[in-house]
Amino acid sequence: MKHFLMLFIVSTGLIFQAGCYYDKEEELYPPQPCDTSNVSYATTIVPILSNRCYSCHSNANAQNFGNGISFEGYANISAYLATSTQLFIGAINHQDGYPAMPPASPKLTSCNINQIELWIAAGYPDN
Ligand code: HEC
Structure with missing residues (x-):
């Protein structure tokens, strides 16, 4: 006992x-909660692009690695989105018929994809 x-x-x-x-x-x-209520170009979008896209699509790297397309700076990304919004969204979602971006590395998190889509749907403001 x-x-x-x-x-x-x-x-x-x-x-x-x-x-x-x-x-x-x-x-x-x-x-980590996904903050979809305070999405802004400067504090939300630029850090995502900088971490996952600028290695190829920055002003310095676009020619050699990004097919000549730079998303660095508001003028560049807004000009691109004005003509190819669906291509951009298809690429980050790895949709059939679109180049999967970033290539050969993990897809953006669903939180980051949501944030980008919200920002684009709001008219991609420079905020
Ligand atoms: C390792 C380099 C690399 C990275 C990182 C990268 N891309 Fe790309 N991207 C390319 C290349 C090369 C092309 C052109 C070839 C192709 O379409 O597959 C391209 C094409 C694209 C296109 C189509 C452009 C057009 O109009 O034809 C989009 C949109 C795009 N990338 C978005 C992104 C986004 C958004 C990210 C970050 C989430 C990203 N890419 C990260 C190399 C990269």
């Missing part, structure tokens, strides 16, 4: 500690 009690106490202790461990993990890595 004594042994059984000891075992009981030790194992509840272990379960309790495991509980604490997971609680802490959630504090360290809270699920």
Whole structure:
């Protein structure tokens, strides 16, 4: 009986500690909410393009890696979208019949795709 009690106490202790461990993990890595209410060109769109597209589609790299197309700077991206919005949206969604962008690397997160589509639907303001 004594042994059984000891075992009981030790194992509840272990379960309790495991509980604490997971609680802490959630504090360290809270699920990231997708901010779709404050989408702006400068604070939302540029960082996405800079991280995932400028390696080929910046002013400096477009000629060698981006088929001559630069999305760097509002004048460039807005001029592109004025003629090829559907191509841009098809590319980032990896839709059939469109070049999958970025090529040979993971698709943008669905959060980032939503943010870009919202910004385009709002008339891609320079905000
Ligand atoms: C590794 C280089 C590279 C990266 C990174 C890249 N692209 Fe491209 N992109 C290209 C190349 C090369 C082409 C032209 C060839 C093709 O259409 O597949 C292209 C074509 C495109 C086109 C079609 C252009 C047209 O009018 O014909 C769009 C739209 C596009 N990219 C958007 C993006 C976006 C948005 C990103 C970032 C999310 C991105 N690309 C990242 C290399 C890249």
